[in-house]
Amino acid sequence: MKQKRAFKYRIYPTPEQQHMLARTFGCCRFVYNWALRQKTDAYYNKQQRLYYKDLSTMLTELKKQEGTTWLNDVSSVPLQQALRHLDKAFLNFFEGRAKYPTSHKKRNKQSATYTCSAFTWKDGHLTLAKMSDPLEIRWSRPLPDGATPSSVTITKDCANRYFISILVEDEIEHVPSIETSIGADLGLKSFVVLSTGEVVGNPKFFHKDEKNLAKAQRRHARKKKGSKNRDKARLKVARIHARIADRRRDFLHKLSTRLIRENQTICVESLQVKNMVKHPTLSKAISDVGWSEFVAQLEYKADWYGRDLVKIDKWYPSSKRCFECGHLLDSLALDVRQWTCPACAVHHDRDINAAKNIRSVGLTVLNACGEAVRPGRVLSRSGKTQRSRKPSR
Structure with missing residues (x-):
């Protein structure tokens, strides 16, 4: 097409x-x-x-x-x-x-x-x-x-x-259909954890260059306004920002393309990033990781190549629900990375268990929709088809 x-x-x-x-x-x-x-x-x-x-x-x-x-x-x-x-x-x-x-x-x-x-x-x-x-x-x-x-x-x-x-x-031709499907749990400690057990680490591009950026910004602030030295210092700051953005964009494109080519259905959480960046201590890390851009790339690439992207409701308790028996914990602190189900005694890794639950709910939504929606669809948890966002020029 x-x-x-x-x-x-x-x-x-x-x-x-x-x-x-x-x-x-x-x-x-x-x-x-x-x-x-x-x-x-x-x-x-x-x-x-x-x-x-x-x-x-x-x-x-x-x-x-x-x-x-x-x-x-x-x-x-x-x-x-x-x-x-x-x-x-x-x-x-x-x-x-x-x-x-x-x-x-x-x-x-x-x-x-x-x-x-x-x-x-x-x-x-x-x-x-x-x-x-x-x-x-x-x-x-x-x-x-x-x-x-x-x-x-x-x-x-x-x-x-x-x-x-x-x-x-x-x-753009659709790639051949396959049977594989995955759930993806986005995070900060690891960028994404897949339901297959694969863990993709968080590169933390901004964090790696933060000291160099702070040093360049201090030098820029000391220069006289309107001088050529200040313009040179501004250019050095801009180049560090460009280096961070380029590496992040390259990482997100390579990862999203690989997931689209290897899986027919990809299930993710629909996160409200603009609300999450208001967190008093995690806002910088959330801005650095690039969740919104990653999901946007999955959307338009799924539309291009005939894959299915399912977005799970952000309030779905994927981390607190046991994938084996369905038991739901009353609460689960953010620093608890592993837990044992009190009902079936199965030991869970927090992120892998969440990814499996996301995949399970996503496939349920997809099966409920049947074949009424063409390939390349983007679905919410309710089964409503969403319009994919094309890449900006």
Whole structure:
């Protein structure tokens, strides 16, 4: 089945291209913040709602005004896409998936999206609008045969690295069905414990670089504001953060892909991470482990390859229930890693027992749904099909 898929690569623009990209990033940021202010003021002052069509018309008039004619120096397509991104941000806010949109900052990650009318794709070379030379792309993996980009997104992160995300339509075939199924118990001591007994340790990427990061941040804080030395120190801090994020992302992708390829059904807990990070002592460790991103990757990969992902209710007592006889303990402290069932005298490892219970309940939900739902489904404990979240570009 054909689906839109983004392929991300590292690019190395020339100094002239960097200058044009910097101007484009700045114009996109200005338009986004300007449109956000227009929508906010129109609602609170006039009780009116402005949509993409209204803002697009206002942007055309803005380009003609004295003092903002420099918006015409860059391609108009990324500016229009900035309005669409703001429209999507408000949609996510009203549907409860995100907070109210905030202004884009100059020091944060910068991005600009070009549709097919604003770039030229020929023989594997991509040339953006307002540029004469194609971008130098490091092709770490090939694009699908015959693929034609529908849009590209240029990104510059805080470590001054440039990336390009190429969106194409790809034919993703479902992998052959197998009979294996697993339950996965997510944790902090071990990243995930599977019902098969396999234990995947927690890499603790942030914890390993925390001392180096603290040292770099102290050096950055001592520099004079506005100086070149302060900018160099900021860049060192950003590179440490980028190193942590890259290693975590690589680990999560490799693990989620392996679990998807080796199992037909994967059962996990639906954790409320945004509430769990409020814990006074475990918030840093919870943020470091990356549960939300791991489950999100399992969701869209299950949809791609025809696997089943079942989410168990977060209140299900998977750790306190004996897998052998079903006895439920009244309480089980977090520091108790092993316990013996008082009913059947079976000795349990806390995490393995929880993973087995998660798998059992997940298969019950899956069997109750029958074949009414296509492969690649994502189910909650109630049997309700959920929409998988595609990877961001």
